[in-house]
Amino acid sequence: xxxxxxxxxxxxxxxxxxxxxxxxxxxxxxxxxxxxxxxxxxxxxxxxxxxxxxxxxxxxxxxxxxxxxxxxxxxxxxxxxxxxxxxxxxxxxxxxxxxxxxxxxxxxxxxxxxxxxxxxxxxxxxxxxxxxxxxxxxxxxxxxxxxxxxxxxxxxxxxxxxxxxxxxxxxxxxxxxxxxxxxxxxxxxxxxxxxxxxxxxxxxxxxxxxxxxxxxxxxxxxxxxxxxxxxxxxxxxxxxxxxxxxxx
Amino acid sequence: xxxxxxxxxxxxxxxxxxxxxxxxxxxxxxxxxxxxxxxxxxxxxxxxxxxxxxxxxxxxxxxxxxxxxxxxxxxxxxxxxxxxxxxxxxxxxxxxxxxxxxxxxxxxxxxxxxxxxxxxxxxxxxxxxxxxxxxxxxxxxxxxxxxxxxxxxxxxxxxxxxxxxxxxxxxxxxxxxxxxxxxxxxxxxxxxxxxxxxxxxxxxxxxxxxxxxxxxxxxxxxxxxxxxxxxxxxxxxxxxxxxxxxxxxxxxxxx
Numbered sequence: 001x002x003x004x005x006x007x008x009x010x011x012x013x014x015x016x017x018x019x020x021x022x023x024x025x026x027x028x029x030x031x032x033x034x035x036x037x038x039x040x041x042x043x044x045x046x047x048x049x050x051x052x053x054x055x056x057x058x059x060x061x062x063x064x065x066x067x068x069x070x071x072x073x074x075x076x077x078x079x080x081x082x083x084x085x086x087x088x089x090x091x092x093x094x095x096x097x098x099x100x101x102x103x104x105x106x107x108x109x110x111x112x113x114x115x116x117x118x119x120x121x122x123x124x125x126x127x128x129x130x131x132x133x134x135x136x137x138x139x140x141x142x143x144x145x146x147x148x149x150x151x152x153x154x155x156x157x158x159x160x161x162x163x164x165x166x167x168x169x170x171x172x173x174x175x176x177x178x179x180x181x182x183x184x185x186x187x188x189x190x191x192x193x194x195x196x197x198x199x200x201x202x203x204x205x206x207x208x209x210x211x212x213x214x215x216x217x218x219x220x221x222x223x224x225x226x227x228x229x230x231x232x233x234x235x236x237x238x239x240x241x242x243x244x245x246x247x248x
Numbered sequence: 249x250x251x252x253x254x255x256x257x258x259x260x261x262x263x264x265x266x267x268x269x270x271x272x273x274x275x276x277x278x279x280x281x282x283x284x285x286x287x288x289x290x291x292x293x294x295x296x297x298x299x300x301x302x303x304x305x306x307x308x309x310x311x312x313x314x315x316x317x318x319x320x321x322x323x324x325x326x327x328x329x330x331x332x333x334x335x336x337x338x339x340x341x342x343x344x345x346x347x348x349x350x351x352x353x354x355x356x357x358x359x360x361x362x363x364x365x366x367x368x369x370x371x372x373x374x375x376x377x378x379x380x381x382x383x384x385x386x387x388x389x390x391x392x393x394x395x396x397x398x399x400x401x402x403x404x405x406x407x408x409x410x411x412x413x414x415x416x417x418x419x420x421x422x423x424x425x426x427x428x429x430x431x432x433x434x435x436x437x438x439x440x441x442x443x444x445x446x447x448x449x450x451x452x453x454x455x456x457x458x459x460x461x462x463x464x465x466x467x468x469x470x471x472x473x474x475x476x477x478x479x480x481x482x483x484x485x486x487x488x489x490x491x492x493x494x495x496x497x498x499x500x501x502x503x
Contacts, residue, residue, distance in 0.1 A: 039390030046384055049391035051318035075447045082318040086325045086454055095388050096496035097287055103503060104290030191386050192465045192502030196302040198309050207384060207392050
């Protein structure tokens with residue numbers, strides 16, 4: 001396995017950005033999950049609450065108890081005959097610190113990510129090492145790399161230049177699709193941001209839709225994290241960790 | 249810029265030292281305090297970034313009449329209920345008396361850094377030019393709801409009492425003993441209103457009767473219910489143990 005590590009010689013700016021992003025990603029994931037536990041329901045559109053139907057109710061907390069809501073008010077003269085109800089049970093809520101921690105980690109994440117992108121573009125690292133070549137995307141080449149992964153033959157799946165095709169596709173789709181969507185949907189949940197840029201609400205079809213997309217982006221990033229760590233272990237955990245930390 | 253003199257650099261360093269010293273004393277505090285807490289520092293960074301980068305007084309989206317939705321009533325739903333944890337020995341019984349008199353004895357005191365402090369009765373506020381808006385209430389918990397709110401713009405009330413040029417913050421004090429504030433930018437925002445009507449009716453008790461704040465550019469918890477007193481201040485006031493920032497929540501909730 002040592003030749004695998006030898007191929008990977010990460011420059012210092014990649015290593016620093018990687019660990020800053022890793023720490024802030026984990027903080028965002030944990031604090032985001034805590035925030036979701038407070039209202040474990042997802043909706044489509046602008047509105048959604050305990051009194052409206054949900055797209056999805058996640059079994060991650062006991063905060064949604066429709067049977068325990070008291071309905072003292074019916075606005076029967078309004079088109080949708082909306083109601084108002086009081087919640088007379090205590091809920092799990094750590095949002096005081098979880099939200100502030102989420103946004104603090106988001107600052108670190110965005111700054112480290114911006115530095116990575118700027119240096120990555122300037123040094124052509126992204127174009128040279130991350131973006132797949134056109135010929136790599138030929139169906140036979142894709143099938144070849146999938147086969148190599150299925151047979152855990154990572155050494156031969158490695159292209160001459162460094163990263164293999166599936167690796168390039170995973171990194172670039174996270175970098176250029178999932179993460180921008182996460183940042184944009186995150187900002188769409190900010191009342192001050194959507195006042196300044198209402199187009200965000202149109203882009204995602206409303207506040208709750210943005211929140212739902214944010215959740216599925218989180219799920220995609222958790223999947224990426226699991227596969228990433230699994231591949232690091234499969235290709236030599238100690239060598240890979242040393243390569244990303246000390247560069248050798 | 250190659251002729252930068254050591255004098256100006258020293259002046260700059262002295263200036264930095266002085267402002268740091270002033271910030272530490274607290275009595276000239278013009279920003280929310282961080283208490284040395286890294287989370288509050290993050291909150292402050294977000295607040296400063298929003299104030300620096302976002303255009304001031306852009307309007308929150310307003311919706312159609314048919315978009316009005318069901319809306320939970322959370323937090324305090326009746327300050328006079330002695331069986332609830334929010335019950336305050338001082339204001340609870342007072343609110344109960346106000347309920348009995350159907351708020352005819354209720355007054356909103358507006359004071360502090362103003363030239364003409366005064367107490368407003370509910371009909372006085374209702375006689376002022378009103379604003380009706382159908383907006384989204386966004387709760388920190390993650391849910392949202394759309395309702396129609398009718399009230400008097402806070403800026404009209406502030407104009408009526410004459411805020412001093414040094415005024416920087418507007419602090420709300422409520423009958424459920426909550427106290428929290430907003431900066432002058434949000435206070436003068438055209439959609440920041442003191443609402444006495446909801447969905448075409450008088451504001452229900454569970455939603456903050458007789459008067460609540462609507463701060464549409466921030467999360468729901470900044471829109472205090474059951475208003476009792478408004479204090480205009482020149483400096484940031486964390487309002488001691490009663491202040492919401494003391495309970496571990498971000499003072500700025502535009503995000």
